[in-house]
Amino acid sequence: MANLLMFHGRECPHCKKMMPFVEKIEQETGLRFDKREVWHDEANADLMRSHREDLAPKCGNQLRVPTFFNPETKDAVCGEVEYEKLKDWALKQS
């Protein structure tokens, strides 16, 4: 099963909006997102920074949250996206 990461921020409204989508996708598909909060947990922030080369080109050349990432394929989606788009992306990773 794919090891999917979700980088998010506690006070990021886009992340807050995406969280129920993520939980619904987990319930419907059996996939799991490893959720990493990056502004209050420095280890999680460092993990996100370690993937900067792969993430930044897909996110306006910055590190942005929310970002959904597959470390194996280096594929990423960032920002507030529609439920179906995120679900399709997640299924494509499995």
Add this chain to the structure above:
Amino acid sequence: MKKRYWRCFVCNDIHYGIAPPELCPTCKVLNAYVEISAAEARKILGGGPNTSQTAEDFRAAIESFAAGNEFEVNPDREKVDLLLKGIFENELNHGLKYCPCRLRTKDWEEDLRIVCPCHFTIHETYKGIKDGECWCGLFVRRK
């Protein structure tokens, strides 16, 4: 070109930039700036009045900033409240009002780009977009 520090010899305004302003914006004297060291600039700024800023003060500041521009503070009060909470948590924990919807790289100069308000008018989420907004949604194009 690296930015440097400059001091107005008349009123002690401090400027941080690649060149000094021709006209001091405070005392209106021409050619008044002299280059100073970072240490001197920090001492001058650090010794000044210890102004503090609450989230409500910052809200008023960004509303005033937006008033002269083509954008406004997002009318969605709940969203703005959450963002202001994050901005102030970031200032407390990481030193500056970093955007809660991005992550600092730990490169000081690069991270200045994500201090709120950032230069979002050039970002793909705003530039040329009818309903454009900054990445976090704190600012939206005025209708």
